[in-house]
Amino acid sequence: MSDSKSMDKPLDCPERRNFLEKATAVVGGVGVAGASWPFINSMNPSADVLENAISEVDLKVIEVGQSQTVSWEGKPVFVVHRTPAQIAAMQASKGGPDPQEDTARTQQPEWLVVVGLCTHLGCVPTRDNEGWLCPCHGSRYDNSGRILHGPAPANLPVPPYKIVSSETIIIGVA
Amino acid sequence: MAKGIISWIDRRFPLTAIIKHELTEYPTPRNLSYWWNFGFLAGFVLVLQILTGIFLAMHYKPDASMAFDSLQTIMRDVNYGWLLRYLHSTGASAFFIVIYVHMARTLYYGSYRAPRELLWWTGQVLLLSIMASAFMGYLLPWGQMSYWGAGVITNLFGATPFIxxxxxxxxxxDFAVGDATLTRFFALHYLFPFLVAGMVVIHxxxxxxxxxxxxxxxNLEDKDNIPFHPYxxxxxxxxxxxxxIIFCWFVFFAPNTFIEAVNNNPANPLVTPPHIVPEWYFLPFYAILRSIPDLLGGVVAMVMSLLLFAVLPFADRSTIPGGARYRPIYxxxxFLFIADIFVLGYLGAQAPTGYVVPMGQVATFLYFATFFILPIVSKREDKWLRARLPQELLAQFDRTNALAKGQNKGDAP
Known part of the structure; x- marks a missing residue:
């Protein structure tokens, strides 16, 4: 009995035990968090999806006043060949609740390139002469893709793109 | 022979004891009405959904290029594929009807009150899980409404601050709802019902x-209870x-009642259908979402409209047991709350123009106001009733309440 008591004494050290318990919990927690990362990250876009992040658009087929919808990252992008009247009207205005200069939204004034998803809940707005109207909740965009009124909080975003020649633009590279 | 087998099992596993305790001798109040049938019905619908779902999964292809066509194959070529699919699609709506009635009964009779708070909360977790399952299942046909419904709802998470x-x-x-989305929704749609089944056991x-x-x-005395089986x-x-009878009428004679016509067009990421509506069972919550002009505010309001049910056991401060039956103000x-939910449901299906927006905001305000006025209303109603009820009845209520609270604190004397 006295033997075991003398052996228990150094083992029965609450500080040491508490420290070991906490250290185990911390190391275990970090381990679980680290091990869960591959699972979480596997749900992010895969390499073949990221591949779709570059789209080439042929400008020859888009006449003045026409708009074409192309797919970029699986999302619709509006490429509009604007008329001089539209350009003049857009450069004279700053838009609505999210004011922005038209020149800040275009690289060449005759070409407007915007992502065609309403900034409210992501429906595709329909094209008319004044710009676009979202069929879901009635957001109205002008010919610069700027929000004029409706529930959408922001302008249609301008994707990164490069005008490589008078005939081609590449969306997805700045 | 059968007796021998059962006693062999009973020595190793309490089979007979479980059946006795949970079924043949399980005490049940003798005055339950048919409103108390809906929990059992929900269990039945869950089993039928899991069964039809497993057999549908044997023919369905969770791939963006094949999903829509595999549904046509199920409908036209697979033996009884149409039946499996219509049972499953009608079952989804039936599930929500049954559960909403089950919840309405809980609210009407005050079944959420002590000592049944945990029962109520586990039911709420079940509701949220079933909603998630239904939402993910709705993407699988890969029709236009499937696609854009999933697009709009996943967009709601964009309201998360910073990230x-x-x-x-x-x-x-993917950058938009795509093949990756469809495949993971299928995986989770297959998983969730089994989690739900597990949670049903806890419930x-x-x-x-x-x-x-x-x-x-x-809470009845022992002599007022009858065994669950056979009664x-x-x-x-x-x-x-x-x-x-009602369910099969829909399955066989009106299976498209709960299927949007536009969902018979394959998903097209470049064209939005002119009018997007969620499934009917989400309409009141969708109306609340749309009533708040700010996206984050709308999402918070929609989530709160579901979570707020959790406070009811505390918000109801009456000392009169039960719910609406003996409490006129409650x-x-x-009934005003239920009417408000119907109004919200109607508004959720309309295009948000003209009177729909302000009316939705009023209905949303009334929805939340109900939760906030309940503590005051129930307290005042309690005072009003106590002044009018006979003393011996009030004394009995107080004994009942003490018992319910005592059960909460364990068996301490």
Whole structure:
């Protein structure tokens, strides 16, 4: 009995035990968090999806006043060949609740390139002469893709793109 | 022979004891009405959904290029594929009807009150899980409404402060709803019902601990209880028969009632259908979402509209047991609340123009106001009733309440 008591004494050290318990919990927690990362990250876009992040658009087929919808990252992008009247009207205005200069939204004034998803809940707005109207909740965009009124909080975003020649633009590279 | 087998099992596993304790001798109030059938019905619908779902999965292809066509194959070529699919699609709507009635009964009779708070909360977790399953299942046909419904709802997560965009990208696994989204929704749609089944077991364990509530609101004495079997197995069986007549009428004669016509067009990421509506069972919550002009505010309001049910056991401060049956003010509040939900549901299906927006905002305000005025209303109603009820009845109520609270604090003397 006295033997075991003398052996228990150094083992029965609450500080040491508490420290070991906490250290185990911390190391275990970090381990679980680290091990869960591959699972979480596997749900992010895969390499073949990221591949779709570059789209080439042929400008020859888009006449003045026409708009074409192309797919970029699986999302619709509006490429509009604007008329001089539209350009003049857009450069004279700053838009609505999210004011922005038209020149800040275009690289060449005759070409407007915007992502065609309403900034409210992501429906595709329909094209008319004044710009676009979202069929879901009635957001109205002008010919610069700027929000004029409706529930959408922001302008249609301008994707990164490069005008490589008078005939081609590449969306997805700045 | 059979006796021998059962006693062999009983020496190793308490089979007979479980059946006795949970079924043949499980005490049930003798005054339960048919409103108490809907829990059993929900269980039945869950089993049917899992069964039809497993058999549908044997023919369905969770791939963006094949999903829509595989559904046509199921409908036209697979033996009884049409039946499996219509049972499953009608079953989804039936599930929500049954559960909403089950919840309405809980609200009307005050079944959420002590000592049944945990029972109520586990039921809420079940509701949220079933909503998630239904939402993910709705993407699988890969029709236009499937696609854009999933697009709009996943977009809601974009309202998360700071990391919204990354969260949406992560949820979808693509820049827009795409093949990755469809495949993961299928995987989770297959998983969730089994989690739901597990949670149902927890719900039932909780039920069998506190026992069923009853229309009187008073916990009955032992002599007023009857065994579940055969009294309520037969009552549930009869209710099931009535339910199946109505359910089968929809399955066989009007299976497209709950399927949007536009969903028979394959998903097209470049064109939005002119009018997007969620499934009917989400409409009231969708109306609340749209009533708040700010996206984040709308999402918070929609989530709160579901979570707020959790506060009811505390918000109801009456000392009169039970719910609407013997509490006139509570009864009026209940029916106004239900009417408000119907108004919200109607507004959620309309295009948000003209009167729809302000009316939705008023209805949303009334929805939330109900939760906030309940503590005051129930307290004042309590005072008003106590001044009018006979003393010996009030004394009995106080004994009942003490018992309910005592059960909460364990068996300490």
């Amino acid at each position: 919204g965009e990354a969260v949406v990208l992560w949820l979808r696994g 039932l364990v909780s039920l069998h601990t506190v026992k069923s509530s009853n229309p009187s609101g008073i 309520y197995t037969s009552k549930d069986g009869f209710g099931l028969g009535v339910y199946l 009864r009026v509040t209940f």
